[in-house]
Amino acid sequence: MIPIHPRIVHFPVALLITAAVFGILALVYSSKRRQFMELLIWNLAIGIAGAIIAIITGLKEEKNLAHNDAIHKILEIHELIGYVISVISLMLLIWMILRKSKMRLPEFASIVIILVLSSGLLGYGAHLGGKMVYKEGAGVIPMEKVISGEDHNHQHEDGTADHHEKESGNDSLENLNSGENNESHEHDHSSHEH
Numbered sequence: 001m002i003p004i005h006p007r008i009v010h011f012p013v014a015l016l017i018t019a020a021v022f023g024i025l026a027l028v029y030s031s032k033r034r035q036f037m038e039l040l041i042w043n044l045a046i047g048i049a050g051a052i053i054a055i056i057t058g059l060k061e062e063k064n065l066a067h068n069d070a071i072h073k074i075l076e077i078h079e080l081i082g083y084v085i086s087v088i089s090l091m092l093l094i095w096m097i098l099r100k101s102k103m104r105l106p107e108f109a110s111i112v113i114i115l116v117l118s119s120g121l122l123g124y125g126a127h128l129g130g131k132m133v134y135k136e137g138a139g140v141i142p143m144e145k146v147i148s149g150e151d152h153n154h155q156h157e158d159g160t161a162d163h164h165e166k167e168s169g170n171d172s173l174e175n176l177n178s179g180e181n182n183e184s185h186e187h188d189h190s191s192h193e194h
Contacts, residue, residue, distance in 0.1 A: 003139060005057040006129075012050030013126050016089055019043035020119040023112035027105075037100065037108070040115075044093045051086045058082065061139075071138045074128050081125030088118050 019040045026036035058079070067075065092111055099107065132138040 003057075003061050005054060005061050006133070006139065008050065008057065009054045009126075009129065012047045012054050013122060015043045015047030015050060016085065016122055017119045019047060019089075020112070020115035023108075023115050027109060027112055033108075037096070041093065041096050041100070044089055044096070048086060048089050048093060051082065051089065055079075055082050055086065065138060067138055068136075071132055071136045074132050074136065075138075078125055078128040078132065081121060081128070085118055085122050085125065088114065092118075 022036045022040040022043060026033045026040065029036065062075065062079075065071075065075075092114060096103075096111065133140065
């Protein structure tokens, strides 16, 4: 199965951060404040919809993700940040919709400050997602063989425990790259230019 979460998660991140940018622009350019506020609301609404899809796909794909203790710790924080950002964004969207026509500058400025701070937290959550993949190897197929062969034991949020025992001592990335049956994978560089 092709993982959906890493393919869609960038859209809500970009949209929610863009909402904060439109908020800043609305504060700076008072003559276009209403237009920027409208763009902020639309980016926030579509970003929240994307965040909900990202959370659902992330939770579904987590069940099949080979992971060790290090990945599990990062994953728990990554999930929590996703929930927090989604709730904050939804609350801000409702606030903006209910108060849009009556909103004064100090009230709007406080929304923008919350959006900017939330964007920082969102960026950190995205960083953790990248760290799981690029530093720890989560979701990278050759690394899943190594990770699932590690000996680890941790508790999940739902109370279930993961107990994995090391199957063999030869499950290193170098051994996986050299092939299951020690085939040599040579590459002929003479057929193309560098």
